[in-house]
Amino acid sequence: MLLHIVCIQTYTYTSYYTRIYHHLGKFFRRCRDGYKLHRYDNGEEEDEDVFPNLVEFDLNRPNPLTLRALKHVSCTINESIASSISGDLCDGLILAADALHRRTNNKKYKRKIVMITDAEHEVEVNGEQLQCVLDGLNKMDVELIVLGIGFEENIMSSVPPIQADNVESSGGNTNEDDNNRKMPAAMTFNDTSMDIDEDDNGAAEKPEAVVSMNDNNNEQGEKQPPEPVVSMEENDNGELVKEEGNPDDMKLNQDWRQPNALFPGSNPELVTAFLHGDEQSKVFSHFNDPNHASNWANKYFGGSNGRGHGDGSGYSATAVASQNDEGRHIVTVTKTEDACIKPACNDIDSLIIKRENEKLLVSIARETGGCILAANGVNLTELLQSKLPVKAGTKKSAARKVEFRLAPGMTMEVKNGKLTDKFNIPTTKKEAYQIHPETGEKLRDGTGELMTLPTRTDTRHYDSDDNEVPIDKRTDAYRKVRLSIVLLYESVCSV
Amino acid sequence: MNKEAVVFIVDANLTMNLPYPPQPSSSKDGGAGESNSSTRLSQAKDAVLTSIIDLMWRSKTHEAGVVVLKAGVTHHHLSEIERITDDVDVGKRIPLYLMFFMYH
Numbered sequence: 001m002l003l004h005i006v007c008i009q010t011y012t013y014t015s016y017y018t019r020i021y022h023h024l025g026k027f028f029r030r031c032r033d034g035y036k037l038h039r040y041d042n043g044e045e046e047d048e049d050v051f052p053n054l055v056e057f058d059l060n061r062p063n064p065l066t067l068r069a070l071k072h073v074s075c076t077i078n079e080s081i082a083s084s085i086s087g088d089l090c091d092g093l094i095l096a097a098d099a100l101h102r103r104t105n106n107k108k109y110k111r112k113i114v115m116i117t118d119a120e121h122e123v124e125v126n127g128e129q130l131q132c133v134l135d136g137l138n139k140m141d142v143e144l145i146v147l148g149i150g151f152e153e154n155i156m157s158s159v160p161p162i163q164a165d166n167v168e169s170s171g172g173n174t175n176e177d178d179n180n181r182k183m184p185a186a187m188t189f190n191d192t193s194m195d196i197d198e199d200d201n202g203a204a205e206k207p208e209a210v211v212s213m214n215d216n217n218n219e220q221g222e223k224q225p226p227e228p229v230v231s232m233e234e235n236d237n238g239e240l241v242k243e244e245g246n247p248d249d250m251k252l253n254q255d256w257r258q259p260n261a262l263f264p265g266s267n268p269e270l271v272t273a274f275l276h277g278d279e280q281s282k283v284f285s286h287f288n289d290p291n292h293a294s295n296w297a298n299k300y301f302g303g304s305n306g307r308g309h310g311d312g313s314g315y316s317a318t319a320v321a322s323q324n325d326e327g328r329h330i331v332t333v334t335k336t337e338d339a340c341i342k343p344a345c346n347d348i349d350s351l352i353i354k355r356e357n358e359k360l361l362v363s364i365a366r367e368t369g370g371c372i373l374a375a376n377g378v379n380l381t382e383l384l385q386s387k388l389p390v391k392a393g394t395k396k397s398a399a400r401k402v403e404f405r406l407a408p409g410m411t412m413e414v415k416n417g418k419l420t421d422k423f424n425i426p427t428t429k430k431e432a433y434q435i436h437p438e439t440g441e442k443l444r445d446g447t448g449e450l451m452t453l454p455t456r457t458d459t460r461h462y463d464s465d466d467n468e469v470p471i472d473k474r475t476d477a478y479r480k481v482r483l484s485i486v487l488l489y490e491s492v493c494s495v
Numbered sequence: 496m497n498k499e500a501v502v503f504i505v506d507a508n509l510t511m512n513l514p515y516p517p518q519p520s521s522s523k524d525g526g527a528g529e530s531n532s533s534t535r536l537s538q539a540k541d542a543v544l545t546s547i548i549d550l551m552w553r554s555k556t557h558e559a560g561v562v563v564l565k566a567g568v569t570h571h572h573l574s575e576i577e578r579i580t581d582d583v584d585v586g587k588r589i590p591l592y593l594m595f596f597m598y599h
Contacts, residue, residue: 056571059502059560062547066561070544075507075536076567082509085565089506092564095571096502099560102572109500109558114546116539117506118513121565147542149515149535350510377516380542388501388546 053087054095059103088123089115089357090130093144093364097133100142111142113370114388116380118149119357120350130364137368144370145387146361150354151374154409155362256280256335261315265300274333275315281334285324293321293329301333430455499557501550503543508565511536 055073057066077085096113104111137144148155261275267286274282287293297319317335324330358372365372373383386402404414431452434443443451461469515535543561550557562571 050573051571052569053564053566054569054571055563055566057561057563058572059500060558061555062551062557062559066559067544067547070540070547070561073505073507073536073540073563075509075512075565077507077509077565079509085567087565087569089504089564092504092506092562095573096504096560096562099502099562099572100500103558103560104500108497110497112499112501113504114501114543115504115506116542117504117564118508118510118535119506120510121506121508147539149511149539150517380515380538381545384542384546385549388549 051087051091051095053085054091056095056099059099083122086124088121089117089119089361090123090125094129094133097137097140097142100140101136105140111140112145112388113137113142114145114147114384115361116147116149116384117361118354119151119361120354121357122353123357123360125360134364134367142368144365144368145384146365146370146372147375147380147384148358148361148372149375149380151358151372151376153374153376154405155358155372155374258315258317258335263300263315265296271333275317275335279335281332283324283330283332285328285330287321287329287331290321290323290329293331297321297331498554499550500560501546501558502560502562503546504562504564505536505539505543506564507536511539 057070060066093113093115100111100113136142256278258275261272263271263275265271267284270286271284287296301317301319315335316337317333320332320334322330322332362372364370371387373387375383386400400416401413402416403411405411432455434451434453435441436443445451463469512534515533515538547559547561550559
């Protein structure tokens with residue numbers, strides 16, 4: 001009976017550990033004092049691959065094979081399957097951090113992660129994982145450098161830093177841990193089972209800005225409405241206030257240009273120029289009387305009682321006739337969005353995704369002490385070299401153009417070059433030529449090189465009577481003379 | 496000198512196939528026959544290759560790794576193939592617990 005129970009218990013524990021063996025997420029299992037992440041412990045994702053659609057070239061001393069393989073990296077996905085492809089930048093960051101941890105943990109290394117991305121794909125962010133990775137990165141002193149293609153200039157200064165004290169709690173408990181652990185400023189929690197109110201020693205603070213990303217569990221092709229966004233904005237008093245809303249409701253910068261506008265009425269040059277331009281509204285005052293203004297507004301902007309709307313001939317605007325303070329009759333024309341240049345819906349989505357990803361990367365870079373390098377047309381290699389150490393072999397002064405930031409939003413292009421360097425002057429080596437006693441020519445050896453002899457310096461001292469002072473009397477000689485009449489002779493021995 | 500370990504993350508998303516530097520809108524319609532083969536991905540690869548070569552040149556002890564995002568295949572140290580052989584520490588615990596129940 002006892003043996004039977006032992007067998008059952010053995011089977012139970014063996015199967016339990018086999019399950020853990022298969023499910024245990026391995027990344028950074030030792031980075032938080034033994035705290036382990038059980039990402040795959042719900043049993044449903046048993047067959048799911050860990051971080052799919054990521055390819056890694058092992059962290060090692062680079063060799064030509066790696067370089068050759070990297071040269072052949074190309075985009076293999078097409079539009080039809082693009083939405084179903086995983087392997088976003090967050091997964092890549094976790095994988096890179098884990099690779100660094102595996103390879104360089106407890107070793108003396110200078111660690112960096114360089115990410116080159118346009119951030120135009122949806123990112124599934126698991127807050128707990130990301131926080132764990134951030135802790136690990138900070139622990140290992142890993143600097144994250146993001147080379148963002150098409151990123152906003154000076155985005156590091158435009159996104160406000162995290163100020164956890166100002167975050168107001170909504171819907172969850174905000175722990176105030178001694179460790180003052182912060183979530184990155186932008187992340188989302190797609191795992192409903194995950195509680196922000198964490199374990200005893202790992203209390204995490206609430207995120208300040210939540211990036212809404214589609215859940216990976218959504219059905220393919222079904223577009224889920226984005227999650228509400230909670231972001232921190234600075235009010236007039238300089239305090240951070242929380243703003244919530246749907247990303248779809250967030251207006252992008254509207255382009256008010258109406259390039260196809262053709263205005264048939266009076267003053268066509270000014271009105272057409274206004275309609276083609278980026279101004280939203282403009283006041284026109286070329287009217288003689290109120291009827292003229294009202295008729296002009298009605299006729300060309302199609303409304304009644306001085307209120308009109310564009311007739312659709314390439315422009316769309318409303319017009320209001322009125323009288324200003326000076327008594328002049330004016331018509332205020334305000335463009336409407338119908339005829340304006342509008343980005344396509346997909347473009348809007350990608351812009352929102354990109355903007356939120358930028359915020360996320362800024363937050364991570366700020367947490368790790370890294371930086372964002374915005375690439376808008378500049379050569380990526382040169383941009384990356386401006387941050388990474390200078391190229392090998394350029395120890396001498398070689399002026400390079402760099403962007404010198406005087407203040408946020410104020411930059412100037414300067415040349416950066418090394419002007420001075422430590423230089424050790426070699427000591428002069430004195431040698432005596434051997435001269436032929438008869439011809440007086442310098443002697444040369446069989447190989448044609450000049451024949452030289454080493455030299456030595458001999459110093460002699462004389463007193464006032466021109467008597468040479470021996471070495472053991474030199475001190476007395478100086479005392480007697482009391483003048484620094486010392487004749488110094490250097491003789492170079494020559495043959 | 497400290498050794499350096501740099502991991503490059505290269506995005507291979509579909510949008511990385513767009514030309515870089517971005518062409519002005521006027522030249523798109525121009526059809527002047529200029530084929531700009533430089534894309535975001537090619538520029539990114541060039542930047543990474545240059546950095547890795549420079550890293551190699553500065554010291555042979557420096558190390559570099561590359562992670563490619565949005566790839567068509569999966570191959571990394573956390574993937575399924577390596578999962579079997581990687582959890583050695585977990586696997587070692589099973590005999591200890593077996594021994595525990597054997598003795599009780």
